[in-house]
Amino acid sequence: MSSFSKAGHLVSLLNKSDIKILKVFASSLKNRQILTLSTLSQYSNLSQSLVEHHLQRLVKFGLIGKSNIGYTLLVTGLDTYVLKILSNRNLITSIGPQIGIGKEAEIYIARDSLGEDKILKMFRLGRSSFKQIKRKRDINTATSSWLLLNIETAKKEYDILMYLRNSSTSFPNPQCRSFHWILMERIYSTRLSDAEHLDYPQFVLEKIINNVRIPYHKGYSHGDLNEYNILVNNDNIFILDWPQAVKVDTINADASLTRDVTNILKFFSRKFGVERDIQNTINIIKGV
Numbered sequence: 001m002s003s004f005s006k007a008g009h010l011v012s013l014l015n016k017s018d019i020k021i022l023k024v025f026a027s028s029l030k031n032r033q034i035l036t037l038s039t040l041s042q043y044s045n046l047s048q049s050l051v052e053h054h055l056q057r058l059v060k061f062g063l064i065g066k067s068n069i070g071y072t073l074l075v076t077g078l079d080t081y082v083l084k085i086l087s088n089r090n091l092i093t094s095i096g097p098q099i100g101i102g103k104e105a106e107i108y109i110a111r112d113s114l115g116e117d118k119i120l121k122m123f124r125l126g127r128s129s130f131k132q133i134k135r136k137r138d139i140n141t142a143t144s145s146w147l148l149l150n151i152e153t154a155k156k157e158y159d160i161l162m163y164l165r166n167s168s169t170s171f172p173n174p175q176c177r178s179f180h181w182i183l184m185e186r187i188y189s190t191r192l193s194d195a196e197h198l199d200y201p202q203f204v205l206e207k208i209i210n211n212v213r214i215p216y217h218k219g220y221s222h223g224d225l226n227e228y229n230i231l232v233n234n235d236n237i238f239i240l241d242w243p244q245a246v247k248v249d250t251i252n253a254d255a256s257l258t259r260d261v262t263n264i265l266k267f268f269s270r271k272f273g274v275e276r277d278i279q280n281t282i283n284i285i286k287g288v
């Protein structure tokens with residue numbers, strides 16, 4: 001069972017005080033990852049004995065880790081807390097199937113209170129390297145830094161999507177973010193990697209290049225452009241997955257742009273027989 005489906009199951013078993021304690025962990029994550037009984041009691045306004053009782057439940061459910069120096073929030077603990085926020089704020093009424101099993105995130109279809117489908121992107125960055133860290137290091141410290149990394153990454157993608165929001169209709173519209181998730185518009189399209197046929201591949205490629213040019217002139221280059229991060233629907237294209245975007249005034253920017261353009265041009269040449277010069281395309285994007 002994934003951490004998220006386990007969280008979905010647990011959320012209904014938790015009472016108000018359990019959630020209160022999870023909230024203290026989640027809100028102090030940035031500054032303090034290991035909390036003692038007395039700190040938890042102070043911030044939750046519950047007596048130490050009550051906190052101890054609830055911690056026992058949370059540890060048993062696998063939401064909180066216990067060591068000889070204190071207690072730490074675990075991945076399923078944050079997932080469960082996040083699910084509670086999503087339903088309390090009436091942001092979503094149900095979570096449907098997991099559609100994307102991307103490299104760095106789990107993607108779920110979620111229904112909002114107006115009955116519209118949205119996409120819930122939960123960051124799971126560095127899953128395999130995390131398992132290695134966990135083996136070598138204390139599980140509690142490793143978990144906290146992993147959670148922080150995923151929170152930061154979600155924030156980075158959300159901020160970029162917000163920044164690019166009005167510049168093109170080819171980027172998903174973000175709705176909100178907190179902790180390690182982003183709720184965004186669902187795009188009804190096929191992954192370019194799965195598109196067996198395109199009526200006008202040259203035209204689609206042109207649109208992609210134009211949507212590399214637009215963010216470039218707003219200061220960003222995507223950094224992981226490939227056929228899995230592009231959706232196509234008739235002649236419309238959408239570019240997803242922005243957390244690794246590179247600022248164009250940094251030293252890695254040129255190499256990153258060249259890699260992005262090369263990936264896409266090679267894909268179009270291989271799959272659709274469309275040829276285009278790499279350097280010329282880069283010059284068009286840069287406007288030189």
Ligand SMILES: Nc1ncnc2c1ncn2[C@@H]1O[C@H](COP(=O)(O)OP(=O)(O)O)[C@@H](O)[C@H]1O
Nearest residue numbers: 100102103104105107119172185186187228241
């Ligand atoms: N807004 C969206 N609308 C529709 N499908 C999406 C959306 N966001 C992601 N997906 C699907 O989920 C997959 C993985 O999402 P992505 O943002 O690329 O995460 P990862 O970092 O895990 O690769 C995408 O290839 C796409 O199929």
Ligand SMILES: [Mg+2]
Nearest residue numbers: 102228229241
């Ligand atoms: Mg991706």
